[in-house]
Amino acid sequence: MWSRLSGFLARGRSFDELDYGIPVQQRSIAGYRLAVHEAGRGDPPLVLIHGLGSDLRVWSENLAALSARHRVVAFDLLGFGRSDKPAGVHALADHVACVRELIDGLGGAAILVGHSMGGQIALRAALSYPERVLGLVLAAPAGLERFDPTAKHWIRAVVDDGYTRYASPLQVAMRHAQTFHRPPPAAWAMLRDRLAVIDGPEFGAYCRAVTQSVAAMLAEPVFDELEGISAPTLVTFGRHDALIPNRVFHGRDTERLARHAVGRIRGARLEMIPDAGHMPQLEQPNRWNSLALDLAAAPSKPPR
Numbered sequence: 001m002w003s004r005l006s007g008f009l010a011r012g013r014s015f016d017e018l019d020y021g022i023p024v025q026q027r028s029i030a031g032y033r034l035a036v037h038e039a040g041r042g043d044p045p046l047v048l049i050h051g052l053g054s055d056l057r058v059w060s061e062n063l064a065a066l067s068a069r070h071r072v073v074a075f076d077l078l079g080f081g082r083s084d085k086p087a088g089v090h091a092l093a094d095h096v097a098c099v100r101e102l103i104d105g106l107g108g109a110a111i112l113v114g115h116s117m118g119g120q121i122a123l124r125a126a127l128s129y130p131e132r133v134l135g136l137v138l139a140a141p142a143g144l145e146r147f148d149p150t151a152k153h154w155i156r157a158v159v160d161d162g163y164t165r166y167a168s169p170l171q172v173a174m175r176h177a178q179t180f181h182r183p184p185p186a187a188w189a190m191l192r193d194r195l196a197v198i199d200g201p202e203f204g205a206y207c208r209a210v211t212q213s214v215a216a217m218l219a220e221p222v223f224d225e226l227e228g229i230s231a232p233t234l235v236t237f238g239r240h241d242a243l244i245p246n247r248v249f250h251g252r253d254t255e256r257l258a259r260h261a262v263g264r265i266r267g268a269r270l271e272m273i274p275d276a277g278h279m280p281q282l283e284q285p286n287r288w289n290s291l292a293l294d295l296a297a298a299p300s301k302p303p304r
Contacts, residue, residue, distance in 0.1 A: 039063060042071055050117075100125065111296055113136075139236050144222070145249075172194060180279060223264070240276060241277055
């Protein structure tokens with residue numbers, strides 16, 4: 001018990017010291033060093049994109065099932081996890097450029113699987129490079145809400161570098177808990193490591209990446225462009241998502257927001273997953289994996 005508690009009390013670690021429990025390689029992508037996990041064989045390949053503040057372990061309960069049938073590439077976004085944290089990266093386009101190069105390395109076309117901010121990045125990639133995106137599997141995707149200028153200003157003012165840098169361990173734990181309906185075992189390793197990097201050598205750059213990413217999501221919403229998505233699309237939300245929609249500005253009706261947005265994507269399918277919060281792929285992996293594999297198994301070809 002003490003050894004487990006002491007793990008939560010450790011501070012000042014480098015992100016590179018974190019043990020993901022799976023093989024991770026450092027690869028040069030779009031001029032940066034990215035942490036990449038690759039497994040499996042089979043077409044179409046899948047590229048997995050995590051969300052704000054996290055890393056590729058948000059797919060820890062999905063990798064085995066997906067890679068049993070498909071070639072799978074999961075990676076840490078710029079600014080997060082064990083990838084580079086360059087100061088100048090502040091737009092979704094920077095992440096999309098990395099996604100594009102990863103797709104090119106897989107033969108030029110893939111299904112994109114995105115969670116939260118990663119879902120918004122996947123949608124932006126599908127709009128920018130439709131010929132490369134064979135399908136979309138989105139878990140609680142961001143970018144589906146409209147924020148007026150006042151709301152955008154308020155959110156940017158609240159989520160500055162200090163919002164992350166000076167959060168106490170208790171605040172970090174409370175924010176982490178909001179992500180889930182009932183935290184699964186995988187959630188505790190992620191919380192432990194999030195606390196361990198406080199005051200570490202890359203922590204300031206990580207805090208800046210969170211701030212810049214929130215600004216980028218606000219600056220580059222995709223709601224008004226959803227009708228331009230031509231790839232087969234599955235959108236999943238947990239019925240108990242406490243983060244989308246934004247509670248301050250848009251209330252608590254996740255399903256209403258989801259149906260309104262998904263209805264704009266031609267032929268898209270929405271699945272509301274019970275007993276899950278903002279990470280349905282972690283909280284209800286069996287159900288989520290089945291849905292994702294169903295879309296990946298459907299005949300697909302590059303959209304026109």
